[in-house]
Amino acid sequence: MADELRVLESAIDGFFLRSGLTLEDQRDCYNLIRQLYPDRSISPASCQGYCSMTVFVGEDTVIQFRPYTYRLNLRVSEAARAVYDDFVPETKYITTLLRSGLLVYCMGRIAGVSFNDFRASSMFASKVLNLEQLCKDFASFLSRAWQKRDSKQMPLGQIGKSILSRLETLSANLPLRFQPRARHILRNLHHIEALPWVLTHGDIVASNIMVDTSTGNLTGFVDWAEAECLPFGICFYGLEEILGEMTPTGFHYNRDATELRQIFWTEMSNNIPELRQDTVLEAVKLSRDLGVLLWHGIAFDDGAIDRVVQEGRDIDEIRRLDAFLDLHEYSGLDRASKM
Numbered sequence: 001m002a003d004e005l006r007v008l009e010s011a012i013d014g015f016f017l018r019s020g021l022t023l024e025d026q027r028d029c030y031n032l033i034r035q036l037y038p039d040r041s042i043s044p045a046s047c048q049g050y051c052s053m054t055v056f057v058g059e060d061t062v063i064q065f066r067p068y069t070y071r072l073n074l075r076v077s078e079a080a081r082a083v084y085d086d087f088v089p090e091t092k093y094i095t096t097l098l099r100s101g102l103l104v105y106c107m108g109r110i111a112g113v114s115f116n117d118f119r120a121s122s123m124f125a126s127k128v129l130n131l132e133q134l135c136k137d138f139a140s141f142l143s144r145a146w147q148k149r150d151s152k153q154m155p156l157g158q159i160g161k162s163i164l165s166r167l168e169t170l171s172a173n174l175p176l177r178f179q180p181r182a183r184h185i186l187r188n189l190h191h192i193e194a195l196p197w198v199l200t201h202g203d204i205v206a207s208n209i210m211v212d213t214s215t216g217n218l219t220g221f222v223d224w225a226e227a228e229c230l231p232f233g234i235c236f237y238g239l240e241e242i243l244g245e246m247t248p249t250g251f252h253y254n255r256d257a258t259e260l261r262q263i264f265w266t267e268m269s270n271n272i273p274e275l276r277q278d279t280v281l282e283a284v285k286l287s288r289d290l291g292v293l294l295w296h297g298i299a300f301d302d303g304a305i306d307r308v309v310q311e312g313r314d315i316d317e318i319r320r321l322d323a324f325l326d327l328h329e330y331s332g333l334d335r336a337s338k339m
Helices: 002-018 023-036 074-087 115-120 130-147 160-173 175-189 188-193 234-243 257-269 276-294 315-324 333-337
Strands: 042-044 053-057 061-066 091-096 103-108 197-200 209-211 219-222 228-231 246-247 250-255 298-301 304-308
Touching: 002 023, 002 053, 023 053, 023 061, 023 246, 053 188, 074 091, 074 197, 074 219, 074 257, 074 315, 103 188, 115 209, 130 197, 130 209, 130 234, 160 175, 160 276, 160 298, 160 304, 175 188, 175 276, 188 276, 209 234, 228 234, 234 246, 234 257, 234 276, 234 315, 246 257, 246 315, 276 298, 276 315
Parallel strands: none
Antiparallel strands: 042 053, 053 061, 061 103, 091 103, 197 228, 209 219, 246 250, 298 304
């Protein structure tokens, strides 16, 4: 417990240091919460983001502090709620702290615990079968984007506006073993772009997936700050975070990963009959591979996402690329484009 507390304190201190803020600025944050909620308990969230400080207030409220550079787009938050309902926390702007300039947001707290915390707990080993339910729920969650797609799309975001240029850069600069896959996706990008463009969560990792530990049900997702409209399927890379986890020796899959993956795709096709068409399914799987490249082939450098990962420097991301991409499989779409 003491070690976990030190890690949490280090994450919070790191946020204030990166933001050029002081211990006094940190005190201002807690003082504001005490003023707003004088009779409620206050505790920092166990998983802190790189660009914010998050605090739990009581059982149902979350307060988040963010620099202006990393401000939330409340229009995106509202759109996400319209598509994904209670899987997205309701978000409101409260105020801006005068001394630090930090923007303060209030969010509803999603029930359950993060999948990251659940996986690290002693409960996880006895509840492996619940992964079946979680895979089904994840598929149902993703299906909502297809079912509720809207012709009135929001303006494209940072990734949506730069998919082609990023993919070209990846094709030229990834470690050699990944370049054929990147070029394969580049040749077939028109198939991906022809899919519905849907509001997509921007960072589906284990710490952002919330689950009910007693049932295995998905209860929602946190951290929608990077959400934007992207081709359907791009965020399917998040399934890998459910099927396995990073270890000191690389990314390792659960022994039931193959069966769980099939459960996921069966649920997807049940919810979206169009996926029973081979060409549509192929395009969605290509989109999934594109998502793997965009999220793990490009490094995150203090908020910047414009450098291709490198061997020896971005070890975990390289390991994820090795695990998530089948470098020997090419799709029927690619074969058809050559005929």
